[in-house]
Amino acid sequence: MGAQNNPKSTEGAQSPPDLWDPLVRISHWLIAAAVIANGLINKGGGTIHIWIGWGVLGLLALRFVWGFLGPAEARFSAFLPDPRAAVSHLIDLVRGKPRHYRSHNPAGAIMVYALWACLVVVTGTGLYMTGAKSPITIAEEKAAVAAGDWSVLVKEDDDEGEDKSALGEAAEEVHEIAANLMLVLALIHVAGVAVESRVMKRNLVRPMLVGRNREK
Amino acid sequence: MTFSGINLRQGRRETTALAAFMLLQSVAAIFFVGDAFTDLVTDVGSPHSVFEFFVAFVLIVGIFLAGWQLRLTLERLRHQERALGAARGDLARIIDTQFAEWGLTPAESDVGLLALKGLDLSEIAQLRGAAQGTVRAQLTRIYAKAGVSGRHQFAAWFVEDLLQDGLSAKPQTVPQD
Numbered sequence: 001m002g003a004q005n006n007p008k009s010t011e012g013a014q015s016p017p018d019l020w021d022p023l024v025r026i027s028h029w030l031i032a033a034a035v036i037a038n039g040l041i042n043k044g045g046g047t048i049h050i051w052i053g054w055g056v057l058g059l060l061a062l063r064f065v066w067g068f069l070g071p072a073e074a075r076f077s078a079f080l081p082d083p084r085a086a087v088s089h090l091i092d093l094v095r096g097k098p099r100h101y102r103s104h105n106p107a108g109a110i111m112v113y114a115l116w117a118c119l120v121v122v123t124g125t126g127l128y129m130t131g132a133k134s135p136i137t138i139a140e141e142k143a144a145v146a147a148g149d150w151s152v153l154v155k156e157d158d159d160e161g162e163d164k165s166a167l168g169e170a171a172e173e174v175h176e177i178a179a180n181l182m183l184v185l186a187l188i189h190v191a192g193v194a195v196e197s198r199v200m201k202r203n204l205v206r207p208m209l210v211g212r213n214r215e216k
Numbered sequence: 217m218t219f220s221g222i223n224l225r226q227g228r229r230e231t232t233a234l235a236a237f238m239l240l241q242s243v244a245a246i247f248f249v250g251d252a253f254t255d256l257v258t259d260v261g262s263p264h265s266v267f268e269f270f271v272a273f274v275l276i277v278g279i280f281l282a283g284w285q286l287r288l289t290l291e292r293l294r295h296q297e298r299a300l301g302a303a304r305g306d307l308a309r310i311i312d313t314q315f316a317e318w319g320l321t322p323a324e325s326d327v328g329l330l331a332l333k334g335l336d337l338s339e340i341a342q343l344r345g346a347a348q349g350t351v352r353a354q355l356t357r358i359y360a361k362a363g364v365s366g367r368h369q370f371a372a373w374f375v376e377d378l379l380q381d382g383l384s385a386k387p388q389t390v391p392q393d
Contacts, residue, residue, distance in 0.1 A: 019228075021231070021235070021286075021290055022228075022231050022232040022234070022235035022236070022286075023235035023238060023239070023283075023286065025232075025235075026232070026235055026236055026239055027239055030239065054243075054246055054247060054250060055243050055246075057246050058239075058242040058243035058244075058245065058246035058247070059239060059242065059243065061242055061246065062238060062239060062242035062279065062283075065279070065280070065283060066283065069280070069283045069284065069287055070283075070287060071287060071290050071291065071294075132250070132253070133250075133254075134247060134250035134251040134253070135247075136247065136250075136251045137251060137254065
C-alpha cells in the first residue's frame with residue numbers, strides 16, 4: 001500500500017511538494033475558515049450556518065473528485081491510509097529523524113482522512129437535521145411564514161412528529177460530537193504541522209500558502 | 217532567468233484563478249442541485265425539472281472539464297520547470313567544457329564565470345580578494361585565449377551558441393514523464 005509514497009523506493013530523494021496545487025490550497029483554507037465559522041463563531045445553526053455547511057459540501061465534493069483527477073501528490077493513491085506506516089512515522093518523529101514523503105506523511109494522511117470523515121458526518125447529519133432543504137428553500141419558507149402562510153409549518157410538524165424524538169435527536173447528538181471531535185483533530189493537526197516543521201527544519205505551512213520563493 | 221520566472225509566476229496565477237473558479241462552480245452546483253432536488257423528485261419529467269436536470273448536468277460536466285484543464289496546465293508548468301532546470305545544467309556544462317577547451321586555468325575559469333554573470337572588475341576583485349590589476353590581467357588573458365575582443369564579445373560567444381543549436385536538442389529529450 002502507498003507504493004507511490006514509499007520513501008525507500010526513491011532513496012529519500014522525495015520531499016513534500018514545494019507548493020501544493022492551487023485547488024488543494026484554496027479548498028484547504030476555505031474549509032478551515034468554514035470549520036472555524038461554523039464550529040466556533042456561529043454554532044447556533046442559523047441560516048448562515050446552513051449556507052456555510054452547504055458550501056463545505058461543495059468544496060468537499062470537489063476535493064474528492066480532485067483525489068482522482070488531480071496531480072500526483074493530491075491524488076488519494078499518493079497517501080492511502082496506512083496505520084502501520086503512520087505509527088512508524090510517529091516513532092521516527094520522536095527519534096528526531098523523520099523521513100520525507102512526496103505527499104502527506106503517513107500520520108498526516110490518517111489525519112486528513114479523519115478530518116474528512118468528520119466533515120462528511122457533520123454535513124450529513126446537518127442535512128438530515130434540516131430535512132436536506134437548501135438554504136434557499138429555507139429562506140423561502142421563512143418568508144412565506146412571515147407573510148402569513150403557515151402551511152409549510154403544518155406540513156413540517158406532521159413529518160417530524162414521530163422521528164424528531166428518536167432519529168432527529170440522535171442526528172443532533174452525532175452532529176455535535178463529530179463537530180467537537182473535528183475541532184480537537186484540527187488542533188492536533190496544527191500541532192502536528194508545527195512539530196514536524198521544527199523537526200524537519202522545513203516550513204510546512206508555506207507550501208499550503210504561496211510556496212517557496214524560488215526566484216530572489 | 218527573469219523571463220522564465222515571469223512565465224512560471226504567470227502560470228501560477230492562471231492555475232490559481234482556474235482553481236478558485238472551479239471551487240466557486242462546485243459550491244454553485246451544490247446549491248443548485250440542492251435547490252432543484254425537490255423539484256426533480258416531486259415532478260419527474262415535467263419540462264421544468266428536465267430543464268433543471270440539464271442545467272445541473274452541464275454545471276457538473278463543466279467542473280470536470282475545468283479540473284482536467286487545470287491538471288494539464290499544472291503538468292505543463294512542472295514540465296517547463298524541469299526543462300528549465302535541465303537547460304540551466306546544460307549551459308553550465310557547456311561553459312565548463314568550453315573553458316577547458318580554451319585552456320583556462322582554474323583561477324581564470326572562476327574569473328571568467330564571474331564576468332559572464334555580469335560582475336564588473338572591482339566586484340570580481342573584491343570577491344576573489346585580489347587586486348584589480350590582477351583581475352584585469354586575467355581577463356585579458358581569457359579574452360586572448362578565447363579569441364574575442366572584449367567582455368561583450370566574450371558573453372555573446374555563449375549566447376550565440378545558445379541561440380543556434382547548443383541547447384535546442386537536449387532539453388526536449390530530458391524530461392520524459
